[in-house]
Amino acid sequence: MLLSKLPLGAAALRVAQRRGAAALCSGALSDAAVLDKLASGQMAFHKLEAELGDPVRAMRLRREHLASTFGAGAHADAIRALPSDALDAAGFYGQVDGACCENVIGYVPLPVGTIGPYKIDGKAVYVPMATTEGALVASTHRGARAISASGGATTELLADGMTRAPALAMPSLKAAAELKRWLEDPASLDELNLAFKATSRFGRLLAVKVGIAGKYAHVRFKCFTGDAMGMNMVSKGVNKVVESILEKYPGTQLLGLSGNMCTDKKPSAINWIDGRGKSVAAEAILPASVVASVLKTTPAAVARLSVHKNLIGSALAGSIGGQNAHASNILTAIYLAAGQDPAQNVESSTCLTLCEEVPAATPGGESSLYVSCMMPSIEVGTVGGGTALAAQAACLGIMGVKGAGETPGANSQQLAKIVCASVMAGELSLLAALSVNHLVSAHMALGRRDRK
Incomplete structure (x- = not known):
């Protein structure tokens, strides 16, 4: 025709x-x-x-x-394992049964794109993103290309600990205060860990913080969970610790294993300040020539917009952890591709993005753009949940973080670093586009195909 x-x-x-x-x-x-x-x-x-x-x-x-x-190896095998033409129905629904979903009636296909090669901590990485938003992958890829051309992204793991906070009813305020003093005493940690570690090979209790409201105590346990995101692991361990508390303090009642001071899938200042899951930071420095050739703008323009958008605008909005351009966009797309819990994008995508112009080091030299992202609550795992499904496992394999690492926690920590570095690439590209008013034209070109 x-x-x-x-x-x-x-x-x-x-x-x-x-x-x-x-x-x-x-x-x-x-x-x-x-x-x-x-x-x-x-x-x-x-x-x-x-x-x-x-x-x-x-x-x-x-x-x-x-x-x-x-070349030959696990990464190439992962690319070929990512479904593209046909669904292995028996294999897929067999993996879902009893693990990922109930009352199953089908599946929702999502396109998966990649950004890369993206130089993160000296290594070239390809990052899968599942999204239906036109221009998102292309924009993030542009940021990654600019950063890689400037030497790459550097990341640091700042903390690692999943939390669960049961709510307890004590006989009196005096009893609640006594419980707080005992639980927060560093000398009590070994005793608490005996109960916690009885439920897990890899999990261990790291710290305890107690919030008091009259005679009620909300106890926030922070725990190491290896390569699992860890909610189930932490819940089992904390449940065992609570049993020991009930024995030690007669008259205490467990109101609920989660009392919202955790805090899971809700915005909160405690996650922003103390972190939850992996706390990661990333940075890069881009010469003005790269900013001009790849991002079509200047360090000064990006830095100025970042202050007014990410800092001043977010302050006027009263944002908690929203000091960024669109961190949730990139993080959620990676979460969907890699079998993470997409509802945890609420706290995981809290992010502080900073951009500043760095003056030329020598007379007549070029200035640079410094960019960084700090994300205190990236909740990810490379084992358990949706990571076992074939497509999601393939996406983890593409990033080189499938399954458990040789060192417990290494793969999930690396995934968190990749997420933070990818968010930084997306932040940089969007800020650059906004600084020269290219946002609408990019979306019209990449996300608005006429289907009439």
């Missing part, structure tokens, strides 16, 4: 015509020839659909190019 006969809107018709013309030019190329052009940089990775005029072929060749980039 001729393109002009297709029931398309004007914008979609133009896209189809361009792709049709591209197909006439590129359709004669064999798969091997396309892969050679990708490897040599003669064909743009993100323009395969337009170049080939065939989105299915573009997807398959992009996968093969990524797999060949990794």
Whole structure:
């Protein structure tokens, strides 16, 4: 059928015509020839659909190019394991049963894109993102490209501890205060750990903080959970500790294993200040020449906007942990791809983004842009929950963090670092676009295809 006969809107018709013309030019190329052009940089990775005029072929060749980039090994196997054409229904629903969902009636497909290669702590990483928001992957990839061209992102793990905070009713205020003093005494930690560690091979109690409201005590336990995100592990361990408390303090009642001082899936100052899960920071320094060539702006413009948007605007809004441009966007897309709990984006995406112009080190030299993100509550795991599903496990494999690490906690900590560095890339790209008013044009080009 001729393109002009297709029931398309004007914008979609133009896209189809361009792709049709591209197909006439590129359709004669064999798969091997396309892969050679990708490897040599003669064909743009993100323009395969337009170049080939065939989105299915573009997807398959992009996968093969990524797999060949990794060579033989687990990363290449993970690329090929990510479902693309057909669902293994028996395998998928078998993995879901008893672990991930109840009353199952089907599944919702989400497209998965990648950013990278992104240089994080000296290593090239590809990061899968599952989203239906046009321009998000492209924008984050742009930020990652700019950072990588400037030497890469540096990350640091600042803390690691999942929390659970049961609510207890004590006989009196005096008893509640006595409980607080005992639980917060460092000398009590070993005794509490005897009960906690009886429920887990990897979990251990790290710290205890008690909030008092009259005779009621809310006890916030912070625990190490290895490579698991750890809510179930911590709940079991804390439940055992509470049993020992009830024995030690007769008349105490457990009102609920979670009393909201944890705090899970709700914004809170305690997570912002004390952290929950992994607390991670990332930074990068970009020369003005890279900012201009890749991000189409200047260090001064990005830094100025960051102050007024991320700091002043968020202060006027009374935001808790919202001192950022759109951290939740990137984090949630990675969570969906990697089998994390997407509802935990509420506290996990709290982020402080800073940008500042660094003056030239020598007369006549160029200035630089310093960018950093601090995320105190990234709640991730590489074992348990949705990480066991084939597609999500493949995405973890692409990042090199599938399953348990040789050192307990190493894989989940690395995943948190990747999340923070990726958020920084997305933050940088959006701030750059806003600083020169490119946001609308980018979304119109990448996220508003006419389907009439």
